[in-house]
Amino acid sequence: MIDIENNIAEIKSKIQQLATKKALAPTHHSANSVTLIAVSKKQSAEAINKAISAGQKHFAENYLQEAELKMKELSHSLLVWHFIGSIQSNKTRVLAEKFDWVHTVERLKIAQRLSAHRIDNAQEPLNICLQVNIDKDPAKSGVFPEECKVLAKEVHQLPGICLRGLMTIPRNNPETSKIRESFAAMKHLFEEVKQHLNNPYFDSLSMGMSGDWQIAIEEGATMIRIGTAIFGQR
């Protein structure tokens, strides 16, 4: 039996432990707060409701149609919805309308469309993370690290967008030291882009999934995206 409430409580307490450890280690970068995002793709509204009763507010979905159906069923005004799937340009209107955050922007054209739709709808600027292909893995999406600054500057100018940070999925690797290197490289890039933009809202580093989130937090993640470790296998 999967105990969703208990899984969330355990992850939260571990996050707390990791944050305390970081705060006590003066040589390490300062502790930052970490937002737990529950990845609810392929999970039922019932499962999501269990997570909500455990105090969970942030949810992420990969598939737009599936997400829309669940949002209708749940319609809790306090939930925060994150989109973490690949973006088709003909779906940007609905994305901009329904989601609070989009983590997977990798092209200016998509960002421009999202911005325009937010303005059409008279909504607050949409929170965006740029997806970075930190390992230049041909199987992964995202901008290459060296393209990130230029794209960030362009996206930052868009009136319907609030550029919040960077997101990544590192290359699968049985050696956790390699995954740690990728996360550390992301943290470095994040600080570089932040300095380049001089944007106080640029505060989010979205990295870490069920298998590697503790390493991600140690290396500076501020948002972790957890599916399986909360809801069980999809």
Ligand SMILES: *Cc1c(COP(=O)(O)O)cnc(C)c1O
């Ligand atoms: C599915 C997914 C996750 C969650 O993965 P788990 O391994 O189940 O925690 C996180 N991020 C993205 C982008 C995903 O597609």
